[in-house]
Amino acid sequence: MLKRTWLCGLLLALLLPVAARADEGMWLPLLVKRLNQADMQKKGLKLTAEEIYDVNNASLKDAVVQLGGFCTGEFVSKQGLLLTNHHCGYDAIQSHSTTQNNILQNGFFAATKQDELQNPGLFVDILVRMEDVTGKVLEGITPQTPELTRAATIQQRQRELGNAAKENGQYVAYVRDFFGGNEYYLFVYQRFGDVRLVGAPPEAVGKFGGDTDNWMWPRHTGDFSMFRVYADKNNKPTASYAADNQPYVPKKHLPVSLQGINEGDFAMVFGFPGRTQRFLPAAGLQMTLEQSNPARIKLRDTRLKLWKEDMDRDPALRLAYSSKYANIANYWKYYIGQNEGMKRLKTVDQKKAEEAALAQWIAADATRTEQYGTVLNDINQAYAGLREYNLSSQYVNEAAFGTEIVTLAARMLPIYMAFKGTGPVAPDPAAARKAAEDLKAPVEEHFKDYSAATDKKVFAALMNLYMQDVPKEQLPEVFQTVQKQYGGSMQKYADYVFANSFLTSKAKVDAFLAAPTQAKLEADPGFKTYYSIYTNYLQNILPKMQGLQASLMRANRLYVAALREKNTQKVYSPDANSTIRLSYGTVRAYKGRDAVNYQYYTTAQGILEKQDNSNPEFVVPQKEEQLLTGKDYGRFADKDGTLHVAFITDNDITGGNSGSPVINGRGELIGLAFDGNWEAMTGDLAYDPELKRCINADIRYVLWCIEKLGGAKHIVDEMTIVDNGPNPNASTVSAPNEVDGKTQKIKVKTKKKGKEAATI
Known part of the structure; x- marks a missing residue:
């Protein structure tokens, strides 16, 4: 967490030609254009930096929220529909469950908006803007400033900047330190306090594999739940539930891709990673x-x-x-x-x-x-x-x-x-x-x-x-x-x-x-x-x-400053600290150990192979077993005819990224990040470029669980579904995406049975 040797060192480091590792790093969206855009485009990104982060226009940052201060979620409809992980919604689901009506065990999907369940105390924060305020925080502070004076001055300035940005309670705002207190950024959010449970699969699906499979690959877990964010009649935040609140209309929601993924495809994870300590010295590690x-x-x-x-x-x-x-x-x-x-x-x-x-x-x-x-x-x-x-x-x-x-x-x-x-x-x-x-x-x-x-x-x-x-x-x-x-x-x-x-x-x-x-x-x-x-x-x-x-x-x-000054050829990303970040990489298999090679995706066949109804961690609900045995995959089948359940990428993530959207090069949702792999459990302390993997629920399995298993097609119909076909190299499909009440067109290439795909 730092800059170089003092403020001038930071400026020097930013001007030097650098080569960033694409796979390592949880990057601030504000800095993508300067630090990451070219490398991301080489890997397959089709979006501009402004389409990722823009203060004045709708961008991906507007589709991603921090849920409850502990997880990430993303908007998938113009009516405030939010996707996150099952384990992120677990407490809310459990709180609505009784032995007589155990929705945790049986699953739940609201038939109408009136059936959605209130969750007092649960909130989402949506980023309005972020700003580098390092100069303001460190103004007048020198290496000779006594440490206690330095700390007191910085804390006071952090409070003042945060309070000023709140604009009399209109926003939630705070200043966080980066690189060990060498850089400071202001974050301003809108907070919405009316967040209602829309749906979740049965626990046997959402937590399939339990503690045995936790932190492991391969995975076959439908780790998702759904909420809806509500606002007042003017689409402004409210602190809590009110009967006349309306579904929030986000500036941006993610179109959902049915195309599937291939090894080597670009993948971006957007979210709120909690805490890493990659600058922790040897004594701290020990x-x-x-x-x-x-x-x-x-x-x-x-x-x-x-x-x-x-x-x-x-x-x-x-x-x-x-x-x-x-x-x-x-x-x-x-x-x-x-x-x-x-x-x-x-x-x-x-x-x-x-x-x-x-x-x-x-x-x-x-x-x-x-x-x-x-x-x-x-x-x-x-x-x-x-x-x-x-x-x-x-x-x-x-x-x-x-x-x-x-x-x-x-x-x-x-x-x-x-x-x-x-x-x-x-x-x-x-x-x-x-x-x-x-x-x-x-x-x-x-x-x-x-x-x-x-x-x-x-x-x-x-x-x-x-x-x-x-x-x-x-x-x-x-x-x-x-x-x-x-x-x-x-x-x-x-x-x-x-x-x-x-x-x-x-x-x-x-x-x-x-x-x-x-x-x-x-x-x-x-x-x-x-x-x-x-x-x-x-x-x-x-x-x-x-x-x-x-x-x-x-x-x-000073230690982090020295490292950055010494290694000027490397762009360091700051440690995670629960602020909004993105990581980018590719869909990628890996070799776990000698003679063990892991494929980059799993299928529904693995659910049936793991099935053990005598073990609570590997129960398969009867309806799911019937659908999978009959290969009733519907439109959610992959081009190979199977139903893909999960996949892995080499994105850099940690706790707090749970529920983060996995986004392809065109800005479409392809999965939900929900776990990391056992071989790279040191990731919060030291990044391993060969072994580090992000485990994701395939969005097609999520949709299958909602529509086929849960019988809630109306929820899927609410989303913007983009089916680019097996070969996205031909004509254009326009997917509507609500931005400030207006419809914009996201252009993607597709070819479907030799004909131009219809506008969705």
Whole structure:
């Protein structure tokens, strides 16, 4: 995350002739024309840079949204119809499910707009514009500026620029740093708070393969769900549901291609990747490999096993915990794969070699030595200090907050602090009552999917590991209570907490919120457990880590600057940070290991080959089995006569890209990105150009699931379907696309049985 050596270094780097790797990089759409357009066109892009990103006219950026702050979606109709992944919509689908009407299990497609389901709290953000504000943020700051002054000045300017761009609440706006704090960009969005569930396949389709196939190729998962965005009568954003809201008319929606794909075809992924750390130094990688990931894996594995025991015994509990289980399991397996990949690919050794070369380059020049000479040593010293406290931090997050009673107790903190007062802030009972009132809706949501008996098992197990694994001198005082009063038995302490805390009962929590008191919180063993952990972390762990992280922040900024200054022939893309990006590449097979060569697509035959109705992960619904056995593929069959289910590309993606559109060279939707492959699980830390793959649901299988399996042809009919035929080298088909209420024509070449294709 950086520029070069100072602001002038950035300008120099941008002017130098460079050769970018087409496959690696999550690029800012604003910079495509300058950095990527020529390379993209060589690979097969037919669009101009302005058709990808334009502030004043409709472009691809207007068709792509951030969903809920955690996933990506794309408009596929002029009526605000939105496609994303099944696992992105999973929580919403589960929230509407009951044991009597289990739409998670059975699937759901709204017959009319009146049947679409509300989702309070779910929103989408649509990018209005982005702007390079590096000069404004860093104005007057020099290498001699004290680090604390630098940080405070930058934070203030970020807030000011973001607040000014909001235009009195009309927009959501913020400034994010890039390249370790060497560049800054402003992002301005419209936020729509009325997002309704339109459809989803049965869980057996949307999650086919379950944890076994997760992060694996080949895949046969129909990982999609559908929502609709609503606006007011003037097509402007609304904060929440209203009966008179109307389907939003997007400036741009993606035409959907039935042509299919071939190996070597251009592919672009547009979305909101969450977080990568490709500038993480060797010491950081080593701490991740040896300390952070093993702790996460161990604690999540413990939680998942205990949850699954109870879920397998109780269908109602399985439904209640299904979304929580899926969320935790996803990155539990990811951390396992990441560690295996780091060992297999010797990622730490590669980074050490890169740092050794950087050290030589720095030492070869007096000016560079003056500016960067202590950087690598500063980094290593900071990580040596962080390793002493990192385990405590991991166990607070994964053990303490892995229990639901602790997370609920943490929600009570604003009430407690308002009653108690802090420092110069006097107690404010009115603020405490307001905080209690604000908690009523979240508490309702919490207890909808909660089992105190299950949580007690998790609490006893995770807190026992916390007590055993974290250095004794760093443990909260509550663990001394366990030792002295309960003989060191966390199970006995759990029995006491869950028998005496009001936090395990919705009725008791509701009663507390109706008449909250400081004394009630101070007497509650669940809250006391949380507060002991919280204050210990705040007083004994966090200050030490913050001091180390402050020195690390400066060292990292200079480290990335030195790398970019040294490697002027390379265009670095910034680490992902949940801002809008695109990556580009091609449809591409790969060799997974010795004698194992993977094809670039899968077909419906693979669903039947994996079918095992005795295993919940590989159940095939009866209707789907009948359709597939009868080869009833309709217009969604490939030219080879099969129904393609998924395909892979070498696009660079990460978490947050889930639901991203996979777009061909003509700007048409060909798939939904939903996963990465096991062999390249180090991708967030180090990119592997040979193994990195993006796993995508073929849009034709998605449409087949909606129309043939789900019986919802009316939803497909709402989309702009483009069928270019098997050989797109002849005449022109015009696909309508709504832009600001007007119809534009997207020209694509096609030939169909020797005749000009009709206008759709």
